[in-house]
Amino acid sequence: xxxxxxxxxxxxxxxxxxxxxxxxxxxxxxxxxxxxxxxxxxxxxxxxxxxxxxxxxxxxxxxxxxxxxxxxxxxxxxxxxxxxxxxxxxxxxxxxxxxxxxxxxxxxxxxxxxxxxxxxxxxxxxxxxxxxxxxxxxxxxxxxxxxxxxxxxxxxxxxxxxxxxxxxxxxxxxxxxxxxxxxxxxxxxxxxxxxxxxxxxxxxxxxxxxxxxxxxxxxxxxxxxxxxxxxxxxxxxxxxxxxxxxxxxxxxxxxxxxxxxxxxxxxxxxxxxxxxxxxxxxxxxxxxxxxxxxxxxxxxxxxxxxxxxxxxxxxxxxxxxxxxxxxxxxxxxxxxx
Amino acid sequence: xxxxxxxxxxxxxxxxxxxxxxxxxxxxxxxxxxxxxxxxxxxxxxxxxxxxxxxxxxxxxxxxxxxxxxxxxxxxxxxxxxxxxxxxxxxxxxxxxxxxxxxxxxxxxxxxxxxxxxxxxxxxxxxxxxxxxxxxxxxxxxxxxxxxxxxxxxxxxxxxxxxxxxxxxxxxxxxxxxxxxxxxxxxxxxxxxxxxxxxxxxxxxxxxxxxxxxxxxxxxxxxxxxxxxxxxxxxxxxxxxxxxxxxxxxx
Numbered sequence: 100x101x102x103x104x105x106x107x108x109x110x111x112x113x114x115x116x117x118x119x120x121x122x123x124x125x126x127x128x129x130x131x132x133x134x135x136x137x138x139x140x141x142x143x144x145x146x147x148x149x150x151x152x153x154x155x156x157x158x159x160x161x162x163x164x165x166x167x168x169x170x171x172x173x174x175x176x177x178x179x180x181x182x183x184x185x186x187x188x189x190x191x192x193x194x195x196x197x198x199x200x201x202x203x204x205x206x207x208x209x210x211x212x213x214x215x216x217x218x219x220x221x222x223x224x225x226x227x228x229x230x231x232x233x234x235x236x237x238x239x240x241x242x243x244x245x246x247x248x249x250x251x252x253x254x255x256x257x258x259x260x261x262x263x264x265x266x267x268x269x270x271x272x273x274x275x276x277x278x279x280x281x282x283x284x285x286x287x288x289x290x291x292x293x294x295x296x297x298x299x300x301x302x303x304x305x306x307x308x309x310x311x312x313x314x315x316x317x318x319x320x321x322x323x324x325x326x327x328x329x330x331x332x333x334x335x336x337x338x339x340x341x342x343x344x345x346x347x348x349x350x351x352x353x354x355x356x357x358x359x360x361x362x363x364x365x366x367x368x369x370x371x372x373x374x375x376x377x378x379x380x381x382x383x384x385x386x387x388x389x390x391x392x393x394x395x396x397x398x399x400x401x402x403x404x405x406x407x408x409x410x411x412x413x414x415x416x417x418x419x420x421x422x423x424x425x426x427x428x429x430x431x432x433x434x435x436x
Numbered sequence: 437x438x439x440x441x442x443x444x445x446x447x448x449x450x451x452x453x454x455x456x457x458x459x460x461x462x463x464x465x466x467x468x469x470x471x472x473x474x475x476x477x478x479x480x481x482x483x484x485x486x487x488x489x490x491x492x493x494x495x496x497x498x499x500x501x502x503x504x505x506x507x508x509x510x511x512x513x514x515x516x517x518x519x520x521x522x523x524x525x526x527x528x529x530x531x532x533x534x535x536x537x538x539x540x541x542x543x544x545x546x547x548x549x550x551x552x553x554x555x556x557x558x559x560x561x562x563x564x565x566x567x568x569x570x571x572x573x574x575x576x577x578x579x580x581x582x583x584x585x586x587x588x589x590x591x592x593x594x595x596x597x598x599x600x601x602x603x604x605x606x607x608x609x610x611x612x613x614x615x616x617x618x619x620x621x622x623x624x625x626x627x628x629x630x631x632x633x634x635x636x637x638x639x640x641x642x643x644x645x646x647x648x649x650x651x652x653x654x655x656x657x658x659x660x661x662x663x664x665x666x667x668x669x670x671x672x673x674x675x676x677x678x679x680x681x682x683x684x685x686x687x
Contacts, residue, residue, distance in 0.1 A: 313524040
C-alpha cells in the first residue's frame with residue numbers, strides 16, 4: 100500500500116498483487132535459460148541482498164528506526180553456517196536454516212532489548228557500537244573465527260540431501276540449483292513480510308513511526324513493538340547471511356564491519372524505504388551497481404558515494420518511489436487530457 | 437454519579453504552580469468545559485489525568501479506583517482517552533487506518549502478525565461507522581496528512597472516540613479552525629459524544645462555544661479552580677467575566 104500524488108491510499112486487491120507477484124516469479128524462474136552462469140550468480144546475490152534489505156526496512160521504513168548495525172545479523176547468520184559445518188559437520192542447507200534462524204533470532208532479541216530503549220541517533224549509534232563489538236570479537240578470536248582469513252564453507256546439499264554437488268560440473272549445477280533455492284526462500288520472505296506489514300501489528304509499527312505520542316495514547320506498548328520489529332528485522336537479515344555464505348564459499352569479519360551495514364542502508368535508500376518493493380529492487384540494483392563499479396574502477400567506493408549523494412538529492416524516495424511518482428503524474432495528465 | 441475526581445492535586449514546573457491543590461470532579465454522562473486564560477493549568481490538569489504528567493502530590497480517582505500512579509496504558513484500559521491541542525495523527529496512514537488502529541488496540545488485536553488488517557470485517561465495519569459519525573467516511577482512503585485542518589481536528593477526536601472510552605478528554609478541539617468550522621466540529625463532537633453516552637471534558641477558549649454546548653463549566657485560574665457551575669451560573673459570575681473577557685457579560 101502506498102500513497103499516490105493526490106494523497107490517496109491505493110489499496111490493490113490481494114488477488115491482483117498475487118497475480119503480479121506470480122508473473123514476476125515465473126519470469127525470474129525462466130531467466131536462467133537466457134543468461135549466463137555469472138549473471139545467475141549475480142542475480143542470486145541480488146535476491147539475497149533483497150531479503151536483507153526487506154528485513155532492514157521493517158525497522159527503517161515501517162518502524163522509523165535507522166540501524167547502522169545490521170551487518171551484525173548478516174554476519175551471525177553467515178558464521179552460524181560456518182560453525183555448523185566446521186564443528187558439527189552439518190552439510191545440509193535446510194539444517195543451516197533451521198538451526199541458524201533461532202541463533203540470529205536470539206541475537207536480534209538480545210541486541211534489540213538493549214537498542215530499542217533509545218531512538219533516533221542514540222539508537223543508530225548503539226546498533227553501530229554493538230555490531231562493532233561483534234566485528235572485533237570475530238577479528239581477535241581468530242582461533243575460533245579464523246580471524247581475517249575467515250572460515251571456508253563448502254557447497255551444502257539441498258532439499259534434504261536430494262541434491263548434492265560433487266564431481267565434474269558440480270559448481271555449475273550448484274549455482275543453477277542454488278538460484279532456484281534462493282528464489283524460493285525469497286518468495287516466501289516477500290509473502291511473509293507483506294503479511295507482516297499489512298497486519299494489525301504492521302499498522303501499529305507504522306503508527307509508532309508516524310507519531311509515538313499518539314500511538315502511546317492508543318494503548319500501544321511502544322517498546323515492545325519496537326523490540327518485536329527489531330527481532331523480525333534482524334532475523335530476516337540473518338537469514339540473508341545464512342543464504343549468502345554457501346554461495347560465497349567464505350565468511351570473513353568484513354561482513355560484520357560497519358561499511359557492510361552502510362551497504363544495507365544504501366540498498367534500502369536506493370530502492371526507496373517508503374514503499375514495500377523499494378528494498379527488493381534496491382537489493383538487486385545495488386548488487387549489480389557494486390559489482391560493475393568494482394570491475395570498472397579501483398575508486399569504486401567514490402563512485403558509490405557519488406551515486407548515494409545524487410540519490411539523496413535527486414531521488415529521495417528511491418527508484419521505486421520515483422517511478423511511482425512519475426506514474427502518478429502520468430495518470431493525472433491522462434485524466435486531464 | 438462521580439466518574440473522575442482529583443483530590444488536592446499539585447503539579448509545579450519550577451516556581452510555576454500548574455495545578456495548585458485542584459479538587460476537580462466530573463460526573464458520568466456530562467459534557468464539561470474546562471476554561472481559563474492561557475497558563476491557567478487546564479492542559480496540565482488533562483495531562484495529569486491522562487498520565488502524560490505525574491503529579492507532585494494528590495490523588496486521581498476514576499470510577500472509584502485510585503489511578504494516581506498508573507501508566508498511560510492502564511488509564512486507556514480503564515477507559516480514559518484523549519485528543520491533543522496540536523493535532524496528533526498518523527499522517528502516513530489513511531484516515532481509515534487511523535481509526536481502525538484504535539479499534540484494534542481496544543480489541544487487543546494489535547499483536548496479530550499473521551492476519552491482514554483490512555480483512556477484519558468487524559473492525560472495518562466499526563471504523564467506517566465511526567468515520568460516518570464524524571462525517572469523514574468519504575475521506576477514508578485519504579492519507580491523514582492530506583486532510584484540511586478542520587477534518588484533522590475531527591479525525592483527532594474520532595481516533596480517541598474509537599477507543600470507546602468512559603471519559604473523553606478533548607484539548608481544544610476547535611483551535612486553529614475557522615469560526616464556521618468551529619460550529620460544525622462542535623455540533624459533530626457533541627452529538628457523537630452524547631449519542632455514545634461518553635463523558636467529555638473539553639478544554640475550550642471560545643466562550644460562545646462553551647456556553648452553547650456545555651452541561652457544566654469549570655474555570656481555572658493560576659492553577660486553581662476558580663468557578664464551577666452551569667453555563668447560566670458561569671455567565672452570571674462577574675469574576676469569571678472579568679478574567680476571561682475583561683468586562684461583565686451583558687447577557
